[in-house]
Amino acid sequence: MPFVPHTEDDIREMLATLGAASIEALFDEIPAELRCGALDLPPALKEMEVARLMHARAGQNRPLLCFAGAGAYEHHIPAAVWAVVSRGEFYSAYTPYQAEASQGTLQVLYEYQSMMASLTAMDVSNASLYDGATSLAEAVLMAVRTNRKSHSRRILMPKTVHPFYRRVVETIVGSQALELIELPYDAKIGRIDPGSLELHSGTDIAALVIPQVNFFGILEAVDELTDWASANGAVAIALVNPIALALLKPPGEWGKSGADIACGEGQPLGIPLSGGGPYFGFLCCRKAHLHQLPGRLVGRTVDVDGKPGFTLTLQAREQHIRRGRATSNICTNQGLMVTAATIYMALLGPEGLRRVALQSHQNTLGLMSGLAAIDGVERVFSGPFFHEAVFRTRRPTQKVMDGLAERGILGGYELTREYPELGEAILVCVTETRTQEDIEAYVREVKSLVSHG
């Protein structure tokens, strides 16, 4: 439906039909004391002035060569993705979820759901959530609802899960009487210490969160962890990187019976970094948990004439029907983002995704071996990594990062604030977008920064 503005004549006619004197008069139910008075705003700028102001502001951006990951990853996005997504039918359609009007949109969402279910080896996927962090919070709440045998509302949350995600989960579940129990990590390997699980064996645990790949870039022992969860009556929640799944075993195949729920950040699938958003969260699960899955679900069915079509389904889970007893307060999805992700996945296919993952991994291996050869730099963890790894230098991380920035490089993510026990450590990421020259430049600059002072 296109935007239809009102002319002054249209407005006069409508008011006359309503019998209202003015638009203001339509708000006369709002008490005077609740009305907003004059807003102390500066005078309005003209379009030309605004454009100049924005250009000046944008000019302050300094594009840096990106070696940072930590939850958002720079991958190459084929031009076709956003060329298609920018079409008005996708880009500016307003709430296009009515089966009678939006079969195209619903079909894209169904394809998206099918791809995510396939990628994670799960039975069902929803039509997406806000972002990776909130998808983890929803997964945790879902696990508590679906785990009928557990009454403790205790969740095992490893310290190797992204610190921002842990804070978001705390914020969201904190007021619902859930207890998040931190699981420590093995300082040598850089992954969850299996011994720390023994402490909780035989106790009532509602769910275990298993990141793959973890925040340090290290691979977790997912089979062991999933089997422990299963043996202990806990729901296994897989928090996964979708690109990594092109190379690693998907959550549905972890351990003896697979994880129960899979969630994570979908940004790597064709979404630009964009200063932190919009991104999208994905949430997939086994059929047994379907009725506790939050978010929109598109289903495939037949119409009254027996012709195939798509529609939103199982809506009795959602708040417009279930209100306070709904699976979540969410009543939306990231439609535009998942359209882009679906096109990205369709263009690359499993083989393309695999190449992206492999190239990223190989680049990171190359960078880390170059760094480890520098005197004063060491690799922190011995565990195998995907496309991120942690290194430590004898100079303060601030100095290294500032020095790299001066040389046009975003050096990574400093771990000193959230993991002070690791010392002067930086989390660095190399994707397929970095060339050999880029990697050599990084190593060269770090070497120069570390040997001076």
Next chain:
Amino acid sequence: MSRLPDDLKYAKTHEWAKPEEDGNVRVGISDYAQEQLGDVVYVELPDVGRRVKAGEACAVVESVKAASDIYSPVSGEIVEVNGALSDAPEAINQNAYAAWLFCVKADDLSELNTLLDAEAYKAGAETD
């Protein structure tokens, strides 16, 4: 016309209750209720062993367009639930009086006297 067996007791909230020999009370929803709900797609049943009070919501019947709380008509302990409903929730639409939801070991069978008989329930439902 909805079916309304004479030998059952009914709650205003559309549950039927059937006292059994062993002091247990079997509970389901009326034919009128399943008609109003439409195609049932999912039933959430209470855990066996759970204690319930008369009037307490302890189950949910979900259809394509609504999710309805089901209230136990009597106080007591849930001793049995109808597991067959997880694979075939549509049984409730097919025969609401055969597709029972749960069975309560009643603390006090006299609570059944506060329930409605078929006539009274029918009168109430028609004014709904």
